[in-house]
Amino acid sequence: MPEEITLQVARYRPEQEDRPTFDEYKVPLRKDWAVLDGLNYIKDELDGTLSYRWSCRMGICGSCGARVNGEPKLTCGTFLTDYAPGPVRIEPLANFPIIRDLVVDLTDFLVKLGAVQPWLIRDEDKPVEEGEYLQTPAELDEYKQFSMCINCMLCYSACPVYGLDDKFLGPAAIALAQRYNLDSRDEGADRRLTVLSQPEGVWGCTFVGECSRACPKGVDPAGAIQRYKLTAATAAVKKLLMPWGQR
Amino acid sequence: MTTQRLYKPRISVLWWLSRRSYTLFVLRELSSLFVGWAVVYLLLLIRAVAGGPVAYQRFLHWSASPWAIVLNVVTAAFLLYHTVTFINLTPQAMVVQVRGRRVPPRLLLGPLYLAWLVVSAVLVWLVVG
Amino acid sequence: MWLLFSGGGMVAALVLPALLILLGVVVPLGLLGAPDHAHLLAVLRFPLTRLTLLAVCFLCLVHAAHRFRYTLQDGLKLTRFDGAIATVCYSAALLGSAAAAYLLFVSL
Amino acid sequence: MSAIHDVVIVGGGAAGLRAAIAVAEADPRLSVAIVSKVYPMRSHTVSAEGGAAGVIGADDTIEEHIYDTISGGDWLCDQDAVEAFITEAPRELLRLEHWGCPWSREPDGHIAVRPFGGMKKMRTWFAADKTGFHLLHTLFQTSLKYPSVMRYDEWHVTRLLVDDGRVCGVVALELMSGRVEAIYGKAVILATGGCGRVFPFTTNAAIKTGDGMALAYHAGAPLKDMEFVQYHPTGLPFTGILITEAARAEGGWMLNKDGYRYLQDYNLGTPSPGPVLRSMELGPRDRLSQAFVKEQEKGRTIDTPYGPVVHLDLRHLGEKLIDTKLPFVRELCHKYQNIDPVHELVPVRPVVHYMMGGVHTDINGATALTGLYAAGETACVSINGANRLGSNSLPECLVFGARAGTAAAAYAGAAAPAGPAVEAQAADEQRRLEADLRGRGGRERIATIRTEMQTTIEGAAGIYRDGDTLAKAADKLRELRERAAVAALDDASRTFNTELTTALELTGMIDLAEAIVHSALRREESRGAHQRTDFPARDDERFLAHSLVYREADGTPRVEHRPVTITRWPPGERVYGR
Ligand SMILES: Cc1cc2nc3c(=O)[nH]c(=O)nc-3n(C[C@H](O)[C@H](O)[C@H](O)COP(=O)(O)OP(=O)(O)OC[C@H]3O[C@@H](n4cnc5c(N)ncnc54)[C@H](O)[C@@H]3O)c2cc1C
Ligand code: SF4
Ligand code: F3S
Numbered sequence A: 001m002p003e004e005i006t007l008q009v010a011r012y013r014p015e016q017e018d019r020p021t022f023d024e025y026k027v028p029l030r031k032d033w034a035v036l037d038g039l040n041y042i043k044d045e046l047d048g049t050l051s052y053r054w055s056c057r058m059g060i061c062g063s064c065g066a067r068v069n070g071e072p073k074l075t076c077g078t079f080l081t082d083y084a085p086g087p088v089r090i091e092p093l094a095n096f097p098i099i100r101d102l103v104v105d106l107t108d109f110l111v112k113l114g115a116v117q118p119w120l121i122r123d124e125d126k127p128v129e130e131g132e133y134l135q136t137p138a139e140l141d142e143y144k145q146f147s148m149c150i151n152c153m154l155c156y157s158a159c160p161v162y163g164l165d166d167k168f169l170g171p172a173a174i175a176l177a178q179r180y181n182l183d184s185r186d187e188g189a190d191r192r193l194t195v196l197s198q199p200e201g202v203w204g205c206t207f208v209g210e211c212s213r214a215c216p217k218g219v220d221p222a223g224a225i226q227r228y229k230l231t232a233a234t235a236a237v238k239k240l241l242m243p244w245g246q247r
Numbered sequence B: 001m002t003t004q005r006l007y008k009p010r011i012s013v014l015w016w017l018s019r020r021s022y023t024l025f026v027l028r029e030l031s032s033l034f035v036g037w038a039v040v041y042l043l044l045l046i047r048a049v050a051g052g053p054v055a056y057q058r059f060l061h062w063s064a065s066p067w068a069i070v071l072n073v074v075t076a077a078f079l080l081y082h083t084v085t086f087i088n089l090t091p092q093a094m095v096v097q098v099r100g101r102r103v104p105p106r107l108l109l110g111p112l113y114l115a116w117l118v119v120s121a122v123l124v125w126l127v128v129g
Numbered sequence C: 001m002w003l004l005f006s007g008g009g010m011v012a013a014l015v016l017p018a019l020l021i022l023l024g025v026v027v028p029l030g031l032l033g034a035p036d037h038a039h040l041l042a043v044l045r046f047p048l049t050r051l052t053l054l055a056v057c058f059l060c061l062v063h064a065a066h067r068f069r070y071t072l073q074d075g076l077k078l079t080r081f082d083g084a085i086a087t088v089c090y091s092a093a094l095l096g097s098a099a100a101a102y103l104l105f106v107s108l
Numbered sequence D: 001m002s003a004i005h006d007v008v009i010v011g012g013g014a015a016g017l018r019a020a021i022a023v024a025e026a027d028p029r030l031s032v033a034i035v036s037k038v039y040p041m042r043s044h045t046v047s048a049e050g051g052a053a054g055v056i057g058a059d060d061t062i063e064e065h066i067y068d069t070i071s072g073g074d075w076l077c078d079q080d081a082v083e084a085f086i087t088e089a090p091r092e093l094l095r096l097e098h099w100g101c102p103w104s105r106e107p108d109g110h111i112a113v114r115p116f117g118g119m120k121k122m123r124t125w126f127a128a129d130k131t132g133f134h135l136l137h138t139l140f141q142t143s144l145k146y147p148s149v150m151r152y153d154e155w156h157v158t159r160l161l162v163d164d165g166r167v168c169g170v171v172a173l174e175l176m177s178g179r180v181e182a183i184y185g186k187a188v189i190l191a192t193g194g195c196g197r198v199f200p201f202t203t204n205a206a207i208k209t210g211d212g213m214a215l216a217y218h219a220g221a222p223l224k225d226m227e228f229v230q231y232h233p234t235g236l237p238f239t240g241i242l243i244t245e246a247a248r249a250e251g252g253w254m255l256n257k258d259g260y261r262y263l264q265d266y267n268l269g270t271p272s273p274g275p276v277l278r279s280m281e282l283g284p285r286d287r288l289s290q291a292f293v294k295e296q297e298k299g300r301t302i303d304t305p306y307g308p309v310v311h312l313d314l315r316h317l318g319e320k321l322i323d324t325k326l327p328f329v330r331e332l333c334h335k336y337q338n339i340d341p342v343h344e345l346v347p348v349r350p351v352v353h354y355m356m357g358g359v360h361t362d363i364n365g366a367t368a369l370t371g372l373y374a375a376g377e378t379a380c381v382s383i384n385g386a387n388r389l390g391s392n393s394l395p396e397c398l399v400f401g402a403r404a405g406t407a408a409a410a411y412a413g414a415a416a417p418a419g420p421a422v423e424a425q426a427a428d429e430q431r432r433l434e435a436d437l438r439g440r441g442g443r444e445r446i447a448t449i450r451t452e453m454q455t456t457i458e459g460a461a462g463i464y465r466d467g468d469t470l471a472k473a474a475d476k477l478r479e480l481r482e483r484a485a486v487a488a489l490d491d492a493s494r495t496f497n498t499e500l501t502t503a504l505e506l507t508g509m510i511d512l513a514e515a516i517v518h519s520a521l522r523r524e525e526s527r528g529a530h531q532r533t534d535f536p537a538r539d540d541e542r543f544l545a546h547s548l549v550y551r552e553a554d555g556t557p558r559v560e561h562r563p564v565t566i567t568r569w570p571p572g573e574r575v576y577g578r
């Protein structure tokens, strides 16, 4: 195994340049080093000006996403040896505005997340004193997969539709809406319907399916969206047939 | 005070060439053109049949011309691609419950392909008779 | 709309390949003798066939139109012209279906 | 430009979010700001795996959970605080259920509980082994529904504004733009988590640099019981990634080099095939980590490039149980260690995990400074004493987050706005950061100083400590404090300058390292996680007391002691395995 590997890291220094460029660094190639360890080595030993996000380095906080050789990945869970002998190209996630180097602006997603009302909605809250809402393991399984999203944004980076039209709600936001819709304790599906059934909601998705392939947590947002299309379409037909019907 | 200068990447018109999976996707979507053509072709055939034996012969003759055959071979390929992708994606989009339990997606593929075979066989039988 | 689209997709997936391969490739190449005219006419005149064929044509065309609309928009970055593209695509599908109806129920 | 709120909360982890919701529910007219250096859902709470304790079973009682906690903490807990905590924990966990947290369930739909280390009954609620993740996302998503809660995402707080002994806001750096702003609040709640990153080998995320503790310490509030640092017995070598205690609670075994369940040699009970509460592998963390060091001394550990390890054996649990109850453990082992615990032994070693100490608060989260509150790992209400029990920390964040929120709301409703003096302080701080960006004179790399600090503190304040080493470490840290103040910065940019924030974090961490070392030096006894080889016995005569550490004007720490609150549980022997 070679001793070193070259990382080509995308740099964007807004105070100095108009567009991203690449800088090359040589970092040690060790068996258990993730791409993130390589970046940390650069930051600590070679060049303190490189900016990127990370925190948990155990694949759960969702902050360290970047494109590694073009594929959206969690850099803490992607190993350098898999790319030996290199070089490895590291770029910020696609489809987001770049703030600096590997750091992208996620404001858009947070606005959309709020818009789908990702919280438990009840017609009537049960007082805490009366204990838990019952939920069988099977009911839990119904939505569990969609509750695994770590908001890492790899799916947004992979989805060409989001890249073309940033009004599209996007995979993770819709999957999270489905997470609550499918929760047996929730009664807010109607309220979310208005947001999700807009043209920029589920209908924006053309089922490219890349989102699910990119997702490191097996959330399958593509599946969530297609399933929701059926729900939304049925609701629309119902409304057409019974315009005055119950809510 | 500072001014924020975000770099907004732009997608090129040829984005779908940038990754193999994107290209496959666009090909899948383009199959729609050939679905359209297949329907038109069938309609032409029906018109020929309606027009009597002579018209029908003329149609058969025309359909054996090289360019018609090439077009139809390409169409056939796209239609097959459409069928395979469509069937493979169906379980992802649909959840089937049997006795309150979710059927594992893989198990759904079997019946779908079977249905395809059965429908095809019936059609062939109808046409060839 | 989407229900029609996916319904059409499914119909297209199940029905079209066999028909087209048979009638568009195998028969013209002479690998199989062409079905005779009387037989086809009989099959086509059967009312159930007419209805089914109309449904198949309609669904498949809608499916194709819908998909092609998005392909144009995304593939060529034409989202701005969505309105126009949509009108053209769906009109074409409707026209095709009307032609099918005419052929199946009037000409035959 | 500067912003004015009623309550400013620093930190968006479990404690911070719970506090924000508490304020919003107490009085919707109060404006709440959550200022966090990372997006709230990235907070370290996300990494918690095992679960959250709260009495729910029919066979369990509040009384027993209190006793487990107090004895687990080697009688250094304030008993009134523990009582309040244990009583309120179940209700907080239920509230979370009502907000949608996907707790694991029994077949009949009720909440399921699992055993945990040091607990006599099964009372740990869990969401598979991603409890913290689900808890944090539930809180974050729920917080989105309150219009009075405003967020400052990726704003790094660098200073507390203090007007005549009263805290009335913070100064923060917006990472994206480099702006430095004052964010005023009648009350400020610190919820910035622990400081595991002071140590070289830790389960803690990169953001756990103890900023809140350092901020409070600088502003004049004392820190409490800083010498109590929890080592978790099962971390993966190299990465320090945690293998949750739940792995042992479900029946995992600790084996030494000879495949022997060595814990039986350390007064922790006798082995039996299944898990036994408060015994063997389910003993408390301090005792398990200490047993590891003894095994190492006897040469019965296994050597690896990343130091000695023992083995965690899960193979007998079977694939099915591992996949339903410990899927994340399997995922982590597979990804980061390239082994499959269904068939292979997992190499583990003790790793720094949790700070029992923190900003000294009362039972409502109020600190020694008016208007300043603290909650979560950054605070020390004194429910954890000398050793925290696993799964007590998440409910602590909830219970005391809520209490601090309610108390701060009540205070802010009545308090007067800040005086003009603080504006000058804010301007001062702006100038300081500007100057840092223009260069600091020094030449040393931040990473060099950080590494020296980490090795120093690990050598002196590890699992076992002694007076001489601690005294030497204290000197070394003083020197590092000076070097860090001028360490070089490569990066002069204002946009997302993570080197600047790293430098700010480092100076805070050195302060905390000094606080740890000085508190440890003064505590001449062994208790819980603090083991002195030169004073191996517990000394209730002199040290049934909390350490309080204050910062002198020149930066040196001054340690005082104050008595522990004992109500109904007189100090006794810690008995496990019997
Ligand atoms: C791997 C692991 C597993 C664990 N498992 C369990 C378990 O199973 N059960 C259990 O009970 N406990 C567990 N714990 C402990 C528990 O997770 C933590 O103690 C708890 O999550 C701390 O929460 P917090 O809200 O206090 O802080 P955190 O979640 O750490 O949040 C800190 C917040 O403060 C912000 N912040 C920090 N500094 C600044 C600054 N300068 N300016 C602005 N914002 C700032 C951060 O952005 C962040 O939002 C575990 C801990 C670890 C490390
Ligand atoms: S759906 Fe998957 S890829 Fe998308 S944000 Fe969530 S975890 Fe990441
Ligand atoms: S990649 Fe995009 S188009 Fe749909 S299936 Fe996924 S959201």
Ligand code: FES
Pocket: A054, A055, A056, A057, A058, A059, A060, A061, A062, A063, A064, A065, A074, A075, A076, A077
């Ligand atoms: S660092 Fe947290 S997901 Fe990679």
